[in-house]
Amino acid sequence: MSDDGQDDFEDQEQEDLYEEPSEGLGAGEMDSEEEEELKGARPRKRHKGGSRFLDTEAVDDDDEGDDDDDEDNSEDRAFIHDDDIITEVASARSGSRSHYSRRSGESGAGGAKKRQGGLGFLHEYEGDAAAIVEGIKERARRMEDAGSEDDLMRQQSLQEANYPQLSDPKMFMVKVRGGMGRELCLKLMNKAVHCAQAGQPLGIKSVVAVDHLRDYLYIEAYKADFVISAIGGLNGVYRSKMEVVPINEMVPIFRTSWNKGQPKTDQWARLRRAEYKGDLCQVKAYDAASEILTIRTVPRLDIQSAVECIKRPKGQRPAKKLFRPDDVTKYGGMYEKRDGYFWFRVKNENMRFDYQGYLWRDLKLIQVQWKDVNPTIDEIRAYTMGDKIAPKMLPTKNVDFKIDDTVQIVTGTEKGLKGKVVEIKGNMYSIQPSKEFSLNTILQCTADGLSKSFSEGEHVKCIQGAQQGLSGMIVSVDGGQCTIFSDITREQVTVFMNDVETCTDIGVAGESKAGQYHLGDLIRVDMNNAGIILRIEKDQFVVLNYDGMKRNVAIRDVQGLYHDKRTFVSDVHGTAVGLQQPIRVIEGDFKSKCAVVEHMYKHTLFCRARDILENNGLFVVSGRQVEALGGDKKRKEMSDRKDAPPTPGSQRGFIKPPTFAAGQFGPGGRGGQR
Incomplete structure (x- = not known):
């Protein structure tokens, strides 16, 4: 060109x-x-x-x-x-x-x-029009991705620019009393404002109290002297436990902790501290801002000791008992009635009780265990005042339903409908209603809206809870609970429906060992009481006392094993009875029963008989109510000789002095010589 x-x-x-x-005009217009x-x-x-x-x-x-x-x-x-x-x-x-x-x-x-x-x-680009258009779109996508990567790199550079540098103020970590981080942060902030208005600034830059580190305060300042002068006069701050936070650990401190959830109203929980440790309680209110729980529990209060200011032995907890105003006036005490509660002062604390006698307390969230709490039937019954357990009082558990399980819908418009699980998709269960309901529609439900269903006569086994491992036949059904007749102990035990499943084998409840304790061991419950372990549960023993009564004893309250291997108890004839010796009961509730001695405590025998079904065949009798069978002949002869009366003219107990001739040496010396 x-x-x-x-x-x-x-x-x-x-x-x-x-x-x-x-628009609207031509090129020539x-x-x-x-x-x-x-x-x-x-x-x-x-x-x-x-x-x-x-x-x-x-x-x-x-x-x-x-x-x-x-x-x-x-x-x-x-x-x-x-x-x-x-x-x-x-x-x-x-x-x-x-x-x-x-x-x-x-x-x-x-x-x-x-x-x-x-x-x-x-x-x-090569090829037809479709390939070219697709190539153009792909090029646009690459340009968009490149732009997003540039934005991300720009954001990262801005974040790195905001990281603390060596020229920035240092951060000091100060140890505070348990759970007082937020409270002391507010006090220190008010102190800083007051000092700044007075013309005497503290010299600190910031104060931070994070929720996931409640026992620490984080204070920003250029010098440690500024921090020491700022925390001076504050109660609950440990000045000796102050450290400098490294620069690479400053940013992770302020990362927001994950949401751990919060307790719900009427949820079951357990107390963690003081004499109520391990006791079941019920959540009545929760304040998320201050993390304060309002709970209701059965009180452990010795009113006589509180009124008369009697000091109880250390480590001995009062028994559970509902509060009654008459018990206070009985011992000359006083109480106050206001705001719908009874107020009774114990030491320096005003205790609040409702009209039913339950104790109400405001506690911090860390003082209560509200996750993974599985109460027993007996514990829940303490909150029913003798009535039946309502469905809303049943604990919520994660139940894994299986195909062909018989279930019952407990929520929604189909409440009370029974059917079988035919399909499972994640958390959704397909339910085929029973023929008695005349429905051909498959219903979709979640696990929260279902409960297991059994009928009388089915053989089941406990798979979780306090009675885990127990098997037997269902004899009665009441709402969300059923009563099982045990195959081994021949006792009736009430458990939750969701804790059992159908089975054909035979099992016994509980474990066979807990630390140094085994089933059948004789343990010391307190200074004046001992018993034999009948069943081992998660955190307690079912014990048969020396008075023949069963009771639950927390593992932490057990004072050790009672060793009775060298102990003997006299029977009605005065014969010494030892361990593993056969005896016959001659009076009392177990008259004519033959048994073997398992353990002994003072004058009490713990015996086992084959023809007794309760308590695994164990029962308690006094030594004066039994007679020994067989046993050691030598021990029996010694006992008979000891009890035999002396014969007339007998020289028993008289020793004749020896006689020696003159000049004869006596045995063992020279006493015969003069």
């Missing part, structure tokens, strides 16, 4: 760039004023989406043809069709590529940048 042709092409391209047709304004206006840049191949077409066509095309196709210039793209690609391959490469070389870097956003990338 000649230089004149090159100049004409550039002039034509410049005119196309400056041309801006208006523009008046002179608009032309003057257009000539004096600054030229606008072409849209990046425009095609660079339009310049080549403008050179080939004459001026008149361009004017006609502009009038006829003014609306078609708003967008580019796929067919136009294909045509442009073909023309680009035929010869325009070399022309633009030469132009870009002449115009330099500025011209290359001006053409960067056009359709010059189309020569990279």
Whole structure:
């Protein structure tokens, strides 16, 4: 191409760039004023989406043809069709590529940048129109991803710029009394404001108390002396336990802890401290801001000792008993009735009781265990005042239902409907209603709205709870609980429905060992009481006392094993009775029973008989109510000789002195010589 042709092409391209047709007017309808304004206006840049191949077409066509095309196709210039793209690609391959490469070389870097956003990338794609369009979309996606990566790197750089540096104030970690971090933070903030108003600033920059580190305060200051002077006079702060936090550990301190949930109203929980440790309680209210729980529990209160100021032995807890105002007046004490509660002062604490006698207390969340609490039937019955256990009082547990399990819907409009599980999808269970309900529709329920269902006569086994491992036959069903007749102990035990499943084998409840204690061991319950272990549960023993009564004893209250291997008890005839010796009961509730002695405590025998079903065959009798059978003959002869009366004229107990002749030495000395 000649230089004149090159100049004409550039002039034509410049005119196309400056041309801006208006809506509603043709190319020839523009008046002179608009032309003057257009000539004096600054030229606008072409849209990046425009095609660079339009310049080549403008050179080939004459001026008149361009004017006609502009009038006829003014609306078609708003967008580019796929067919136009294909045509442009073909023309680009035929010869325009070399022309633009030469132009870009002449115009330099500025011209290359001006053409960067056009359709010059189309020569990279081969194939039909669909492939080209897909390639354009892929290129747009890559550009978008590159932009998001740039934003992410920019955010990371900004975050790193905000990290603490060596020139920033240091952070000091101060140990405080348990759970007082937030309270002391507010006090220190008020102190800083007051000192600043008085013209004596403390010199600290900030004070932080985080929720997941309640026993620490984090104070920002340039010097440790500023921190020591700031915490001076505050109760609950340990000045000797102050450390500097390393720079790389400052940021993790302020990371928000995960949401651990919160207790719900009427949820079961257990107390953790003082003499109520391990006792069941019921949540009545919860304040998330202050993390204060209001609970209700059965009180452990010795009213006589509280009124008469008698000091109880250390480590001995009062028994559980509901509060009664008559017990206070009986011992000469006083109580107050206001706000619907009874108020009774014990030492320096005003204790609050409701009209039913339960104790209400406000505790911190850390003083209560409210997760994974599985109360027993007997513990829940202490809150029913003798009534039946309501369904809302049953503990919520994660129950895994299986295919063909018989269940009952406990929530919603289908409450009370029974059926079988036919399909499980995640947490959704498909229930086929029983034939008695005449429904052919499959119902969808979650695990929270279902409960296991059994009928009388089924053989089941406890798979969780306090009676885990116990097997037997269901003899009665009452709401969400059932009573089982044990296969081994022949006792009736009430358990929750969701704690059992059908089975054919036979099992015994509880474990056989807990630390140093085994089933059948004789343990010391307190200073004046001992008993034999009948069953080992999660955190307590079921013990048969020396008085023949059963009781639950917490493992932490056991005072050790009682060793009775060298102990003997006299029977009705005065014969010594030892361990593993057969005896016969001659009076009392177990008269004519034959048994073997398992353990002994003082004058009491713990015996086992084969024909007794209760308590694994164990029972308690006094030594004066039994007679020994067989046993050691030598021990029996010694006992008979001891009890035999002396014979008349007997020389028993008299020793005749020896006689010696004169000059004869006596045995063992020279006493015969004079």
